[in-house]
Amino acid sequence: MAIVSLYGRQTEKVDDLVSLLSTPIVAYAVLDELDLDPDDADKLRKFAEFIEPAVAPRARPAARWLAAKAHELSGDLIAAEKTLLEAEKLGPTSLVLLDLAEYASERGDAVRGLALAQRAGLTAGHPLFRLLKQFQPQPRPELGRNKPCWCGSGRKCKVCHLNSEQLPLDVRAAWLYQKAGMHLDQDLLIELATERSRHSGTWMQALNDPLINDVALFQGGAFAAFLVTRGALLPADERLLGEQWTLIERSVFEIQRVRAGIGLTVRDLRTGDTHDVRERAASRQLTAGSLVCARIVPAGDTMQIFGGLEPIGLRERDELIKLLDNDPDPVELVAFLTARFAPPKLVNTEGDPLAMCSATLSVTDTLSEALDGAYERAEDGAPEWLDLDGDDHVRARIRLDGQLHIETNSENRLDRILDELRTLDPILTIVDESREPVPDTRAATEALGRMAPAGPALSDADATSVMEQFILDYEQKWLDDSIPALAGLTPRQAANDPTRRDDLIRLLESFPDDGNPTRMSPTRIRAALGL
Structure with a gap:
């Protein structure tokens, strides 16, 4: 030594x-x-x-x-x-x-x-x-x-x-919480802060996020260690309170009643227990029906929340409950609760992430006849073929002009088309290939414009019209899709199921309703479902 x-x-x-x-x-x-x-x-x-x-x-x-x-x-x-x-x-x-x-x-x-x-x-x-x-x-x-x-x-x-x-x-409950916070492991804090800042800000800024300290204290075991190492110094009632806290798990709560500036009445969706919580700040922002992830603990003759409140969407509710039931790793939990800050993922009608993909291949002269048998030739008879789904959505565009050119809006579609073409012409060779993820709706509009029939370039107005039609088509398809937030039911089924109708209403309330043509319209969906 x-x-x-x-x-x-x-x-x-x-x-x-x-x-x-x-x-x-x-x-x-x-x-x-x-x-x-x-x-x-x-x-x-x-x-x-x-x-x-x-x-x-x-x-x-x-x-x-x-x-x-x-x-x-x-x-x-x-x-x-x-x-x-x-x-x-x-x-x-x-x-x-x-x-x-x-x-x-x-x-x-x-x-x-x-x-x-x-x-x-x-x-x-x-x-x-x-x-x-x-x-x-x-x-x-x-x-x-x-x-x-x-x-x-x-x-x-x-x-x-x-x-x-x-x-x-x-009052001293907050003091107890902060006393323990002064003994946190800095390496774990930095690891959690790095995960919390994955989508915005820096890890140093994330260190001030109340979720980080709370997860380190409880999921990370620091609070229990604090009671073991420093508990002999605590006032007896604080030590007893701290021991109670170690038995209480983070959970998902539904806000049942709000008393602005005073507190909340919440129901624990994991246990069914109802609590009246003293919470002045959040009670001015939350509304009945909201879902939050939090740790609610006794504090004298009150129930209080330490470590902040994480808003939860209906889509994440069941998955988060399952995660909490399995005693998640601290970083895993922070990653899940941080995902809400990630930019929206744009997908095509098959659920694949949108990407502007193209490939150019050298082929034999006899491929044209084989393409006629596998795909839909363009109406004007030009050497161009479309890969259509059952609803006549264009999944890929194929053009032959000495070389074969493929355009799709997902990597999975491009790979599938390439595999299919190799069965038609085993010796075809890729000359050039591009795969560019679509990060936002503007890029998606441009991609859809390129997927439109050959002709003059689309104006901004035309491109917006293409996106609007895409959204309308997607909404109709969504009505009959299995939705995890609705326990696997389709929106049509949930609208007719008394046990899931409220979940469907909450889900639609979480959709922005600002008239943006590049977003699904909850108003149109409610009308379609008779809500």
């Missing part, structure tokens, strides 16, 4: 080294570099005891701090706190004061924690300072120092609860 190599060094060199540990950033960097584990606790403690009497007085608080870290490694937080208090008496360095401020926070003593943080030189922007300030008890101006204390003890306020009032548990 690295620390053993320090034994026997000249005292002044050890002196200088230990003195460097008085700076918190250096001290924690050294510990991180040593990569200590519980098995090293006894070695670290002995090392601290060995060097403390040998170093100058200015370095002794840091040596005693190392002994406190040894107690932490072994899991004895009470001994670690006692050792830190001893180190403070040797010399109140910022290193020792900072740790004592965190211990005070975990014990629920914001007043003492703030005093220690200020002595340690923390500024108002430091996370620990902000946390302590947030939960500092507010003075009761209506109670004089010499009046009986509000708690009923019979003693004067100044000797009882003045400046030491404990906040109610429903």
